Amino acid sequence: MILLIILLIPFLTGSFLFLFRNNSSIRFVALAASVVNLLLTLLLAFSASASNFAINWINFMGVQFALGYDGISLIMLILTNLLFPFILLAGFNRDQKNVSQLNFLILSTQSALIGVFLAQNAFLFYVFWELALIPVYFILLIWGGDGRRSITLKFFIYTLTGSLFLLFGIIYLYHLTPGNHSTDFAIFRQLHIPESNQIWLFWILFIAFAIKMPVFPFHTWQPSTYTMAPTQGVMILAGVMTKMGIYGALRFLFPIVPLGVLYWQNTIIILSLIGVVYASTIAFRQSNLKKLVAYSSMAHISLMVAAMFVQNQFALQGLLFQVISHGVTIVALFYLVLIIKEKTGTQEFQQMGGLKLKAPQMSIIFLIVVLGSIALPLTAGFVGELLMITGLFRQSAWFAFIGGTTMILGAIYMLYAYQRVMLGEEKSTHEKITDLKSLDYLILVPLIAIILVLGIYPQPIFNLVEESVRSMQNLLSPIATVVSAIVH
């Protein structure tokens, strides 16, 4: 029942926002709802008893409204509910149009995302998957920047194309289920699909996730969308929605088409590693801060994808840890990009520089976030990347090496960005710039605290996911041994 409450709180609160006239009270109510949700989630995470919720929905299609969770869901849930208060806070005291609608859309997104992570039924998963996209589409369309009309449409069509293939896959799986068909994950997991089918089914299912994450070369929607998107939108996109792809892949690919995964494993890892190097290299070339951060996000996600497909315990735990770490870091980064844009009126490096003189505190905070992003030890990013690279190493030392170049390349482009924005001589346009305001601290300091605390004491997260990771490995390992027995 608590799951249902967590699912509904944001959406219902969002619906009632239209009753308020005052912008600040709207924002406050929205924030309060998300904070309550965060508290409930933490309660859930650290309570011993498991909880789930299921009622029949569409009987003749084998669809149950079933909510439940395991460690992986929980991580995603924590991430979502952790980030949304900050995302909502980022709107405070800013000049926005249609505040109630914006907050409604943000809260709806939250509900949908929670739904995605809690759904125990592929159909339900898909419904929430699409539902999450729609409010974001409108956030981008209405509150976006230049060129939003065509970019949002491209983004939407691009992601939906993938989603529809996923739908195809779900239906295909559904029709394979015995007896009264069902779309339960639990029943999907028991299917024994012949390898030849798994090989193509893998791509049908994966393409949606690949676009969402995004994996090279399916990323082309991402930089332009991130650049154009309003800050809150891009926070949702980069912070949480990329994780939808990871979550989906973990839910669908490994338990359901394990042979397909084994068949394509190296291909995907190599693609992702190309993505790591590619995005990092390109990031260095950017003249726009937001775009640079967008590419950096892609580089990090690519590494996570590579780690996901390695499928050993280090990689998986590192991945799930990195899910949180990346979410927090990228949200902080995009918030900083927003402030910088507000202060300097630009995102182009050419017109920036020397901001540290006017805003030393901002520069320190920016630096810490940058360091978190380039995985300096004692930040959360390091723990995740270390484990992922360890996992990759287990597969192949070369994978680990190429994945590890993110350490170098990340340092190159992030410090480049830091230097261009904060250091150097002061620009004449910067005269009236002031340092951070208290609201900014309210957002950034907790985020940084999370980055540091998780870097210093990551163990709680590992404990949370350990069991799920083990069960996921158990799913794969017998098959892997069978396959290797056949091969040799």
Add this chain to the structure above:
Amino acid sequence: MKNFSSAIQVIPLEHYIILCTTLFCIGLVGVLYRRNTIIILMCIELMFNSVNLLLTAFSAYHSDPAGQVFVFFIMIVAAAEVAVGLSILVMMKRNVDSVDINLLNRLKW
């Protein structure tokens, strides 16, 4: 009635089919090649009648009255249709002062 049927059956069924198909095709080709709406309407009538003839012939050969009943229905409907059609034609004449079918082509793409 019996005699009438047997009189029809003197001619082999194939001949009816060929005749009717030919008539139908003439109508079809007329529809395709003529541009005058009235002539096209007449061609369509021709096609209707070929169907009527065919049905009658089949009816006779199968000794089943249903086909002929159908013919009556067709004739009634065809008459109704032509009535509507001609009034549309009048309306068209009033609007564009022509009965050329290709003159009305503003709705396209």
Add this chain to the structure above:
Amino acid sequence: MSALIFTIVLGIILLYLGFVKNKAILAPVAIAGLMITLFLLFKDWGLGSKYFHDMIVFDNFSIAFNISMVIITILIFFFGIDYYEALEFHVAEHYALMIFALTGAFLMTSFSNLIMLFLGIEILSIPLYVLAGGKKYSYRSNEASFKYFMLGSFATTIFLFGVALVYGASATFYLPEIKIFISQFNGHLPPMMLVGLLFILIGVAFKVAVAPFHFWSPDVYEGAPTLVTAFMSTVVKTAGFAAFFRLLNMGLLPLPVPLEKALWVMTGLTLLIGNLAALKQTNFKRLLAYSSIAHSGFIMLAMLSQHNTSASVILYYTFVYSLATVPIFIIFILMKRAADGSEELSIFRGLYKQKPWIAVFLTILLMSMAGIPPTSGFMAKYQVFVLSISQGYLGISIVAILMAVIGIYYYFFVMREVFTEREQSYPIQVSKINAALIVVCGVAVVMLGIFVWNLPI
């Protein structure tokens, strides 16, 4: 049967009410009459009564479709209250003709004999020829009615020729008997029968605008008065598909292989042409016409994936499609009025700014058309895909999915206009009835998506 008779009487009553010169009473009478029809239809549920030597069978299938069509017609009449207020011409005829067309539609859902199918099609079509030309002095309306009539009667001859050939081969007009006749041949039908069946199918396919026999529909939809377009794209389409399905289900299943393949080709073509041609449309009515063709493709997909739930899926699909289409046309009319008669997509600009709630509901409706959860349009498409994929038609399902993407593109293209601001704004007036209608339909579209039903028909 009583519903059928009552509807005819209702049509005549409405005709006579035209003499009263009071437009205000027409719609209430028509709506009340249709309510009664609805009641009568409900009463027949489950009886499966047969009439006229079994030429008409009012089974659950036909009643379900009839109810769906009557509900949509009622919606359209509600829409008409506001729509006809602005028009000067003889309104009574319009109501009456639509009611007559509805009776034709009833016949199309309940025939079991080709004669009844023919009559149904004609009773449906002839009033529509007139309705399409309803704006007497409008060039476009004139053209629409002319094209519809010419092509329609041509298609009728094709249909009839097919009937004649089938009759010649099988010596019967009864579908069950035709089915028995076909089953004798183990799939190798004589050419005459095959061609005859093909012609019949083409005749019906023409009515539901299946490619390559769809050419009339964009032009007619665009030219006809909007209310009539709404009627055509909903009720007529539903009737056409009901007839199509009934024809296949009662008479032809299992389909002879060549015909099945031919129908697959038509389905593919319909999906492709409908969606692709809609992509670059700038005229909204025309866009909806193409989208309607596209939807025909999806329904065909469900129909050809023969399964015992196909009928229910088609019913669901057509109903939720109609439910979304009618209010979209209403909103379109409102915008068109505000934009001085323009029908371009750009007339939707600024809607969100002026009437955010209307914009929101339009969004929901368009989302339903595009097939995005949680709307019923998604559920409809989902069920179609479930059918086609579980019957193993993977290739065409992929095509359909790609076409669904294209569909999403053009619907969202419209939606984008809604949320784009406009330089100079103009007042958009929404009457209370229309607003209520839009809200009801919008809510229904979502609710039907959440509470999906599966009728055993």
Add this chain to the structure above:
Amino acid sequence: MIPHMNLALLVPALPLLGFLITGLGYKRFRNNQAGIIASSAVGLSFLISLSSLFVLRNSGQDSATLTLFNWISVGKMNIPFAFLIDHLSLTMMLIITGVGTLIHIYSIGYMHADNRVNSFFAQMNLFTFSMLLLVMGANYLILFIGWEGVGLCSYLLIGFWFENPAFNYAARKAFVMNRIGDLGFILGIILLFFTFNSVSFSEVFAQASSFQVGAPVITLITMLLLVGAVGKSAQIPLFTWLPDAMAGPTPVSALIHAATMVTAGIYMIARSSVLYILAPTTLTLITIIGLATALLGAIIGLKQNDIKKVLAYSTVSQLGYMFIALGVGAFSTAVFHVTTHAFFKALLFLGAGSIIHAMGGEQDIRKMGGLRTKMPVTYWTFLAATLAISGIPPFSGFFSKDLILSKAFEHNFILYILALGGALLTSFYMFRLLYLVFFGEQRLAGSHPHESPKVMTIPLIILAILSVFGGFLNVPTLFGGDSNFGVFLQKAMTSFSGEELSHTTEISLILISSLLIGLVILFAYRTFVTKVLVPKADGEPMSFFGKFITNKFYIDEFYATIFEKPFRFLSGFLYQKIETTILNPAIEGIGVATLKLGELVRKIQRGNMSFYFFAMVAGILLFIIFILTI
């Protein structure tokens, strides 16, 4: 568990505390407050380190492990956040906190005019903390935390004057080059983990004995770790960042880029001596790298005119000597040289800082001269350090460097000759520096050099004392000592027990080298004091070799050509060609093509009735043919 050993936890904790206080409250402190806080934090650390040393000695045990909490525990990977206190780490702790305290105090004077002095001290304290973490870590990952932490602080402090783009570039270069090494290092750690199922020193070293000498996996591990060490300790090929790092304030150069951080690589290899002993190939490579770096650094140092650059190349060169020591298996000797080098190099840098301070920021030695009388304390301390680094007995550098040379001699004669050559070069460029700066006439008009304040000179004096007498920590048996230091360190690491040189050989070696060094100093005196040869100004024509050396063998340019430019090109190529010209259009092309197709399909609807009839009939005919043929 050793009683009172937990005290050692305070050693890193105090600088951390100092960092937090000065860092968070950086707006509040006025004047020297921050400096005093920071210095006392490090100073206290030093005292605690000392007491820890006594605690450990009294306990009779060799080492103590202090575990704080479980940092990462995933599957088999179990990494506690733990510290290892043994003789090696204590040595390093003492150097870091001891020299660090002096440099902190010195900085109070040096930085007093800077308006960001508070954040300077915060960063210095953070550095000290990281460095202590590095040397105290009980496993490779804790070491790595410190390793990266010092890299960060180095980055921050090099770019301390952030308004200068060149300084920022230097800072980034340092960080990135370090990161290249770090990648190798972390991969090495991971391989280590998979080999031993642990990364903690004690477990790894305990298991290492089961491997044979030359085992490939050990060689690979040591090679990868070496990559890290090469990056951090500025060896060929990753040394170019160190001279550029001189962009930072001079105390930073003294602390980070001379005394402590750059020796982290040596510490790490010495710490891993158990593994390196098993990998002779790697040791040979280390020797070669060390020798090459020692010579290259010395040669470049000959022609540098920036006082700090000279010292930087000298550092590079001295680090090379330490690598030679490591390479020949004389790990404790390397650490010994680390210690003495920390004293005299810190002193040299601080002296240089004092000079720069006096010259008002001027760093070009061609413009100095005659400072001997103006700045007597600086002169004398600088002289002591110069003598130490040149290896004149009995200064500290003599003991350590001579030990290295004799170990090299044991190992290979050619190695010895080359290493000796490097030592001669060292004394030449150091005395060149000394003479040009302190002797002759003052060459820069209008400046009034003056002796630095006490807060700066006192650290100089203390360091001078250490530079002079530091060598007596480890008096070899030859001079009647008992190699205290070496024995002290033996407990923490292993070494080759090669045959001892006979005392006669040793004495003759010492005589030869001392004689040669004396000659070199004389030569330098003749060149720069008697003849007053001032190096040429930048624009003047030079001989080919002179140009070559002045331009540092064009290595920076070489790297720019083979790494930086290709990377920039690749970046631009990927972005402009692949991303925007191929990938984006390819994906968008699908959309555009579909739209085109849509336009085409739309045009079929021609609005012409004849065409509609025709299309319908054609469709019918095609379908008839279709069904009849299929």
